Amino acid sequence: TPESVRPTQELVVLLRAHGAYAAPSARSARVASVRERRPLTGERTVLPVLARRVGGDGLRWLRVRLPGRPNGLTGWIRERATRPATTSWHVVVSVSTRQVRAYRNGRRVAVFNAIVGKPSTPTPQGEFFVEEVVQLPAGGIGAPFALALSSRSDVYQEFAGGPGQTALHGVANIGGVLGTAVSNGCVRLDTNAIRWLAERIGRGVPVTVTD
Numbered sequence: 001t002p003e004s005v006r007p008t009q010e011l012v013v014l015l016r017a018h019g020a021y022a023a024p025s026a027r028s029a030r031v032a033s034v035r036e037r038r039p040l041t042g043e044r045t046v047l048p049v050l051a052r053r054v055g056g057d058g059l060r061w062l063r064v065r066l067p068g069r070p071n072g073l074t075g076w077i078r079e080r081a082t083r084p085a086t087t088s089w090h091v092v093v094s095v096s097t098r099q100v101r102a103y104r105n106g107r108r109v110a111v112f113n114a115i116v117g118k119p120s121t122p123t124p125q126g127e128f129f130v131e132e133v134v135q136l137p138a139g140g141i142g143a144p145f146a147l148a149l150s151s152r153s154d155v156y157q158e159f160a161g162g163p164g165q166t167a168l169h170g171v172a173n174i175g176g177v178l179g180t181a182v183s184n185g186c187v188r189l190d191t192n193a194i195r196w197l198a199e200r201i202g203r204g205v206p207v208t209v210t211d
Contacts, residue, residue: 023076
């Protein structure tokens with residue numbers, strides 16, 4: 001819903017690999033390890049920041065959204081060896097209306113018709129973010145671009161050799177009719193739409209997938 005889209009989102013750029021913890025303390029349970037760079041593009045990892053706290057150890061900590069399973073995972077990382085950033089963009093995917101809406105500074109600036117996951121392989125819903133923006137070869141499935149998301153398929157533990165990662169991508173070399181639910185969980189957009197998004201939406205941008 002539009003009212004849930006905040007005008008800006010605080011981000012953090014990782015300058016090295018980080019452990020993510022259940023609480024702002026290295027003594028708490030470790031929930032994930034986050035690589036400094038993304039596997040597909042080699043660009044630095046950028047995560048949305050949800051909260052800040054000074055831990056009992058006197059160190060500054062950030063609560064961040066994390067990529068991968070389980071979907072929607074969050075954790076605390078140390079602020080050191082990070083760089084702050086912000087974004088004014090937010091992408092909302094509506095599964096029921098099969099639309100992708102782009103917001104900037106809290107205002108809707110574009111709406112695109114899309115193809116979403118079929119009932120047996122639904123598009124995962126929740127609060128996610130763009131992990132990396134991948135330029136695909138002209139002959140590649142989903143060309144010309146994929147916005148690889150932090151979410152993973154609820155059905156496929158792995159897909160085509162990858163971790164079952166979901167993405168917004170094009171329709172080249174895969175097809176489908178916009179406004180239908182026929183994909184394996186990814187969101188397909190026409191070439192102009194995915195190009196428009198890829199030129200504006202970067203790593204860390206929040207993506208809300210809603211019914």
